[in-house]
Amino acid sequence: MFLALxxxxxxxxxxxxxxxxxxxxxxxxxxxxxxxxxxxxxxxxLGFGFAHFYQGPSGVIQATVAxxxxxxxxLATGRNLVAPIVAHGxxxxxxxxxxYLGRYPGVGS
Numbered sequence: 358m359f360l361a362l363x364x365x366x367x368x369x370x371x372x373x374x375x376x377x378x379x380x381x382x383x384x385x386x387x388x389x390x391x392x393x394x395x396x397x398x399x400x401x402x403l404g405f406g407f408a409h410f411y412q413g414p415s416g417v418i419q420a421t422v423a424x425x426x427x428x429x430x431x432l433a434t435g436r437n438l439v440a441p442i443v444a445h446g447x448x449x450x451x452x453x454x455x456x457y458l459g460r461y462p463g464v465g466s
Contacts, residue, residue, distance in 0.1 A: 368446030
């Protein structure tokens with residue numbers, strides 16, 4: 358059930374919001390060209406990190422840093438959301454599986 362919700366809510370939903378909507382809007386606000394997209398990537402992923410504030414300081418840092426990868430995938434694929442959605446879904450699925458098995462650092466015995 359968590360894996361299915363992960364695919365719909367986090368992988369698809371978060372990528373649509375953060376990479377599909379916010380990233381182009383911030384880049385447009387910052388001007389044009391590669392520099393605007395780099396600045397937008399940093400700003401949007403800081404927001405993405407703080408959206409994970411409920412996970413504590415380490416969750417904010419982890420989400421901020423981990424959000425850079427799907428953002429770079431989005432840009433590298435010509436602003437195609439399929440790659441970051443798949444990457445996000447796989448990453449979260451691996452995390453959930455490792456947590457379920459009690460092997461995630463700081464979770465379980």
